[in-house]
Structure formats: structure tokens, C-alpha cells
Amino acid sequence: MHLIITEKHDTAKRIAAILAENKPKKERISGVDTYQFDGRTVIGLSGHIVEVDFPKNYNNWQKTDLKDLIYADVLTTPTQANIVTALRKLGKEAEHLTIATDYDREGELIGVEALDIVKKVNPGVSADRVHYSTITPAEIKKAFTDPTKIDFNLAAAGESRQIIDLIWGAVLTRFLSLSSGRLGDKFLSVGRVQSPTLTIIVNREKERDVFVPVPYWELFATLVNGGEFRAQHIKGRFLDKAEAEQIKAKLGDTGIVKSITRGKRSEKPPVPFNTTEFLRAASTIGISAANAMRIAEYLYVNGYISYPRTDNTVYPSSLDTKGIIASFLNTEFNEYARKLLSGELVPTRGKKETTDHPPIHPATPVKRSELKDDEWKIYELVVRRFFATFAQETLWETMAVTVDISGEDFRANGARLIEAGWRWYYSYNVPEDRILPVLKEGQSLNVKEIDLVGKETQPPSRYGQGQLIKIMEKHGLGTKSTRHEIISKLYSRAYVHGNPLQPTKTAYAVIEALEKYANTITKPDMTGKLEQDMDEISEGRITEDYVIKESRDMLGGVFKDLFKNKELISESLRNGLYEDRIVGTCQKCSSDLIIRKSKKGSRFIGCSAYPNCNFILPLPRSGQIVVTDKQCKDHGLYLIRILNKGKRPWDIGCAHCNFNEWQKKLGEEKKATKEKK
């Protein structure tokens, strides 16, 4: 038997259908669907079916010497038991094995992992590899008539990443968690991707912390000539209020139109969706990255949209774009499809063209009523974006007017949409028309009102999830499949809260400690260096063992430094952790109110002056408690949010208000039961 292994179930099914003379026979082996035909069997994996980990005797954090962990053995253990079992069963019967996983580094590694499992039960099996970029009959058939050798160097490169990530992640995570006393489910995690990402968030917050707002003034004139419009003094921002007031004082009540400039501005249609741009767009319509990805996955497995994990921004020529557009005739999108089909179809192209998957696009039409609200929102976004990439430019007519009021120039800009173009299809965040009345040069206008508006410069804004994913991509942090997961991780570790993302004091303390003593892990450069090393491994210029040894030695050096400063690190972490526990000021004694734990393990808000002060408020029994930066108007306490795994965050708000309401309810219930009696 000839065993063919693909990266996922979906491709196993499609490849079998292409290669089989007749319809392949579906057979379920230990819970895994496989496809058999003409002496061949195709099995689909689920990505990695094994993972690297330390031997069991290193499991206890308190009892493991971290110096030993740096040089500990690393084992490969199955994570998908049923697939591994099926693979062993099939592997025994196979004379030959072909790896048909995705054509990239992880794909090569996933294939070799599967081969290693088969070799254990069938050492004599021969093996080769096929390369394909799209699953079309022509390409798949060609790939299988021309198999190549397995690239063990490429797989070794991938394995070096796994091992280095595990060792650095585990050693630093354990060190920080142990030295801060944050054990159990509240551990402080550290990693090659998450820590540089968190550093970016913390750095932005630090910029905001030191930002000093500068006051400035803007001078506006409301002008009337039948229509009304507002013009701004040409200087824009006045840093000196007196200067603006002086000008205001000398302004008369008529203005003369000094000049009118008309022009046209065009906006090019957007490029096809890759994962990053898709998540960014979803984020602007109010759907978080993790949610958008979960929904996209659902739409994909149901056949409504294409594969959502892609870097590609160019539609391949094999994609029947016209057919897809036509499939939307007589649906909710009928008028859009009809209009597109009436013209020539030339899609936009993005900068990156890869061959793994096409850009995200709709696969088949689905009715609004068949999807939940958010699912429809995401589906509609994908459809509209797809249409927009075939549409015309958007045209704006612009108009700039300068008005002279008592020798001072005021300026007003107008813009009017004259051709909606692609914005008709992709109707998100369309800027509003700013229409100026019809004006002539030399015309005189009445000055109805002059306002001097005081403003302040604003600190740089916090990053939203969509923006952050874009920044991560720019720095080479994470992959299209993992970036949103890394961000979710930062939330669940209580390093950040809110959207845009705000770091907690714990995050400050963790990043500060790492920057001082383990700088490597806070920078995107570590990923850059790793990528270089992996390239060299795959080219056969250095070995996997060499790279791992070098990395271990380097971590050893870092660890020495950390260990020497253990006390300092411990103290600064504990300070950060304490700050995150502060909920407000005690109204009885004005000490800090903090989150505390009773001997029985239940949590409450108590006064830090206990036992001299016994002010107390209750807190929910379970879930991660986050103290937000918003305060209650009545009690001045910071509002509280509860995070539960896999659930939406629960905003309980002010703990004091919450307590009052609860007491009120309790009182009413008592009254009601009394009345019943």
C-alpha cells in the first residue's frame, strides 16, 4: 500500500478525489476518516500531531533547578492520540509513504514527524515528498508524477525553533513566576513572540505616561452667504492664546472670498485580503482579532469562504473570480454582482504574492438568515472586500476656499463624493461629504460668529488589536496563524486589558525585569536571528544541534544574570503585582483598598490597614480579576472586570455599587418572603 499524508483532513479528501480513477472509498480508522483507492490511502493530519516537552521529572516547578532545565532532554510526545494510532495502523501496511503536507518549513516538519511515527512500526518503509501550491487537478497530478526527496534539513530547522522556544519560554516563565510567587494558573509567561509584543504595548504606554499635553488654540469663523460654513484661521494651532485673541479682536464682520481652488482626488480600490488585513478590517467594525478568526474558521469549514490563513494578496489565475461574482446574482448582493459583471474584471494586486493559499475570498453564497449576526458581519465583509477589489476608483471633488477677514486669511476645505466607485461595494468608514456653498472669488460674506477654541495636544494612542497585528507582522513576530492567539494570550495572562490594549502594572514589571536582565527575549531581533539560523540549517551549513547548543549557552548566560539579581527582580515584580491589586482608597481610613485572599481561598477587597481597619467588599468566587483604569463616580473605586476562560469578560463595575445593589436585592427578597408568610 502507498500511504499519502497531508497536513489537514480537508486536503486529504480533495487530493484523494483528484488522484482516484473512481470515487475513493472512505474508511474510518480509529476515529479518523481516510480515503482509499487504487492501492493508495490518504490520511489527513491536524497540523502537528506531536509536541516537544521535557521529561516528566522536570514537571515540578519548585523542585526543578532551572540550570538543569536549560540542558534537559527534550522529548517528542503525541498530542493527537487518535491520529497517531491511525497512522501506526496504516504505517504497518505501507511499503511506501509520500509526504504531501503544505509546502513550507512547518509542513516539512509535520511530515517528518509523521514519518518518524511510521518508521517506528515499519523501519523499512521508503518515503518521498510532493510539492504543490494550489489544489487543482493539474498541479496535484503533476506533483505526484514527479515526487522529490524529503528535506530533512528544513524539518530540522523547524525542530530547532520548537526546542529553542520551549527552553527559553519554560526557563524564563518559571523563573519570573517562582521569584514573584505567582504560581498555579496565574503564572507570568515569557516567550520569543509574546514578550516583544508586550514590550511594544508597554513602550507605547510609557510614552503616554510621560506625555505632557500642550495647550493650543484654534480660531474659527462661521461665514454666511445663504449657506453657512466654518473656516479656520490659516495659522492653524496658536500656542500663544494672546496672539489668537489679538487677531480675534481686530476681525470685522465681513469677509471676502480671496481664492477658490477646485480639484479632484481619487482613491484606489483596496487590495485582496490576507489574514492581517482581514483582521484589521474586522477590528474596525468592532470584532476582535480572536473572534474574527474563530468566525472565519467556521465560515471556511462550512464552505462559505476560502482558507482564512494566508499571506497572499494576489488572486491566482486559476481562481474563477468571474464565476464567484456571478454566483451572487439573485442573492442579497445581486445589484453589486450585476454591476461588476457589466464591466471588465481586473482585480487589484497587493505587494505579496505567495502560492500557499489564495487571498481570503467568498466561496459560495449563503443567506443572512443562516448565519448569526457576527458571522454575517464577517461574511459580508469578505464578500464586499472581494467585490471592491474589482471596482473602479472612488472620485472626490475637492474645493479649498480662502477668505480674507480684516486682512487675516481663513481657510475651508470641502469634498464631495462624485463617483462612489469601490466605496459603493465596500461601504465601511466612508468619509462624509463636507460640502461648501457655491462661492465666487471676490464675493463678500457675513461673519456670523468667531470662536476661539482651546484644545490640548493628545498623547500617542494605544494600539488596537488590528494595528498590533500589523506591527507584529512588520517586525516578523508570529505568523498569520498565531498572531491573534498571541494577543489573546496577553489578555488571559492579565498583562493587558481593554481594546485598545492597555498594559497592567504587572506587564510593566515583567518587561522591566526582562529588559534589564534578559533583554534578548524582549526584542524582535531574537526571531530575526532564529530565522537566519534556521535558513543556515536548511541550507546544510550548520547543524540543528549546533544552533540549539549555542542558544542554550546564551540562555545560560542570561540565567546567571537573572539569578544574581533574584532579590531585586522579586521585589520589583511584587511591587508591580501589588499595584495591580489596588482598587482605590478606603473611605474609612484612606489607606489602599486591595484585592486579598482569605485563608479559605475566597477573594475580597480589603483595607491594607487591616487589622486596624476592617472595611471589606465581596468579589466573585472564580475568574481572573482585572482592575481597569476607569473609576466609579460615586465611590472613586476602579471598575472591575472578571475574565473566565472561553467566556466573554464580565464587567462587574464598581465593587461598592455592586455590593449596595446586592444588599438592596437581598432586603427586597426578605420583605417579599415575609409578606408571603
Add this chain to the structure above:
DNA sequence: GCAAGGTC
């Protein structure tokens, strides 16, 4: 109980 990367 640690990471990041696949996939669902």
C-alpha cells in the same frame, strides 16, 4: 501549570 506553531 511553561513556548510557538500547525489545525478545528
